[in-house]
Amino acid sequence: MTQGHTAPEAAPSAAEVKSIEEQLLAAAAEGNAEEVSRLIELEADVDFQDEEGVSPLMRAAEGGHTAVMAALLQAGAPWNAQDSSGYCAGEYAMGSGQQEAVDMLLDFAVQAELVLGALHRRMQVGSPSFSAAANSDYLTQKLVYRGEQLLDADGEAVMMGWERPLMLRHAEVICPNAHHKHQEEEAVAAQVVESIEAMAVTEAAKAEAGPSSQAAAAASAAAGSKRRKGGHVVNVGFGLGIVDTAIQTHSPDRHTIIEAHPDVLEHMTRTGWADKPGVRILRGRWQDVLPELLAEAPYDGIFFDTYGEYYEEMREFHMHLPRLLARDGVYSFFNGLASDNIFFHMVYCRLISLELASKGLHTEYTPLAVGELGDEVWQGVRNKYWTFETYFLPEVRHEAQLESVAEGEGEGEEE
Numbered sequence: 001m002t003q004g005h006t007a008p009e010a011a012p013s014a015a016e017v018k019s020i021e022e023q024l025l026a027a028a029a030e031g032n033a034e035e036v037s038r039l040i041e042l043e044a045d046v047d048f049q050d051e052e053g054v055s056p057l058m059r060a061a062e063g064g065h066t067a068v069m070a071a072l073l074q075a076g077a078p079w080n081a082q083d084s085s086g087y088c089a090g091e092y093a094m095g096s097g098q099q100e101a102v103d104m105l106l107d108f109a110v111q112a113e114l115v116l117g118a119l120h121r122r123m124q125v126g127s128p129s130f131s132a133a134a135n136s137d138y139l140t141q142k143l144v145y146r147g148e149q150l151l152d153a154d155g156e157a158v159m160m161g162w163e164r165p166l167m168l169r170h171a172e173v174i175c176p177n178a179h180h181k182h183q184e185e186e187a188v189a190a191q192v193v194e195s196i197e198a199m200a201v202t203e204a205a206k207a208e209a210g211p212s213s214q215a216a217a218a219a220s221a222a223a224g225s226k227r228r229k230g231g232h233v234v235n236v237g238f239g240l241g242i243v244d245t246a247i248q249t250h251s252p253d254r255h256t257i258i259e260a261h262p263d264v265l266e267h268m269t270r271t272g273w274a275d276k277p278g279v280r281i282l283r284g285r286w287q288d289v290l291p292e293l294l295a296e297a298p299y300d301g302i303f304f305d306t307y308g309e310y311y312e313e314m315r316e317f318h319m320h321l322p323r324l325l326a327r328d329g330v331y332s333f334f335n336g337l338a339s340d341n342i343f344f345h346m347v348y349c350r351l352i353s354l355e356l357a358s359k360g361l362h363t364e365y366t367p368l369a370v371g372e373l374g375d376e377v378w379q380g381v382r383n384k385y386w387t388f389e390t391y392f393l394p395e396v397r398h399e400a401q402l403e404s405v406a407e408g409e410g411e412g413e414e415e
């Protein structure tokens with residue numbers, strides 16, 4: 001061993017010393033799963049966010065490092081943390097096109113919310129104020145109707161005219177008569193396709209093929225609608241009356257409207273809704289008039305769009321859907337949950353589908369272009385409550401309804 005004198009290593013400056021959390025952030029960004037696990041074992045804080053709010057999970061998601069993400073999530077890293085610009089890990093993954101990471105976060109988030117929701121509800125059991133408190137504040141406020149806006153006392157928009165095209169589609173989706181019109185158009189379109197096809201195939205080959213499954217489905221669904229004629233349609237939440245006006249254009253046999261706010265009820269009376277033939281107004285919160293609603297169930301079409309309530313209230317309404325919705329009925333709702341964060345919105349969409357599936361109901365979302373809403377739309381409104389350019393319109397049906405249409409299709413094909 002030599003006795004030579006060695007100069008001591010220069011001590012790293014304070015700026016160079018990385019905390020265990022900064023090391024975790026760097027390892028997550030590199031996709032170094034082994035190092036991430038080692039640091040987690042050393043009790044690095046997986047909740048850590050740097051000065052810009054970026055977390056190890058966001059970095060791992062951005063790079064599509066699923067093994068690192070799994071380790072972080074398992075160690076309790078929050079899937080829903082947001083950076084200082086409001087982006088969450090799911091959006092980091094979406095932004096860099098890491099589909100596997102997006103799917104993994106979606107699965108995890110939905111499972112976590114299902115468990116947390118159940119836990120929360122368990123804790124709420126026995127609390128009498130729980131369901132009564134949801135929007136009691138809103139219901140005592142003075143509302144203002146201003147052109148195509150309905151505002152609460154704080155200037156928050158309860159309803160706005162830009163939603164009109166969406167409301168028209170919701171009305172079409174839930175009204176049997178509108179369906180009927182659509183299905184006739186579809187059946188005609190299917191016939192046109194068939195006659196074009198017919199020009200290309202021989203008569204013998206055509207006879208072998210039988211009617212197209214599309215035409216069979218349209219015919220079977222149209223038969224169902226004919227049976228229901230205009231049907232009995234329900235709307236929960238009147239607001240500007242856009243959806244109710246659209247429902248009226250589809251001539252329902254009966255039309256029930258549930259409305260809770262006294263100012264809206266007064267507006268409805270002033271504008272003649274109480275006297276419209278076939279229209280029944282249930283005055284009060286849907287929670288309070290539920291016995292009257294259930295007494296005339298089932299309904300052919302139902303739309304739900306309240307204000308000042310949370311996912312829990314909507315979920316509670318969904319619990320009654322199997323009884324409220326006719327076997328061949330259609331349910332839809334204003335899909336505005338978490339409308340300022342696309343990933344959270346996706347989590348809600350999936351959560352709703354899963355919870356409805358557990359009740360034997362099938363949900364389908366149809367994308368509708370909203371486009372960019374200019375600043376002028378939001379003039380005079382306290383908060384911009386919608387930020388996406390696409391709206392995902394939900395259509396909910398009994399699984400049994402879809403199965404019988406599928407069976408009808410099968411029969412048509414066998415003939």
Ligand SMILES: C[S@@+](CC[C@H](N)C(=O)[O-])C[C@H]1O[C@@H](n2cnc3c(N)ncnc32)[C@H](O)[C@@H]1O
Pocket residue numbers: 135158159167236237238239240241242243244258259260261264284285286287305306307308309
């Ligand atoms: C967003 S607006 C509905 C807009 C409507 N879809 C339209 O086309 O104009 C919500 C309405 O639901 C009402 N509302 C809020 N909570 C309710 C509840 N629990 N039961 C019934 N109506 C409620 C509000 O007073 C408001 O009129």
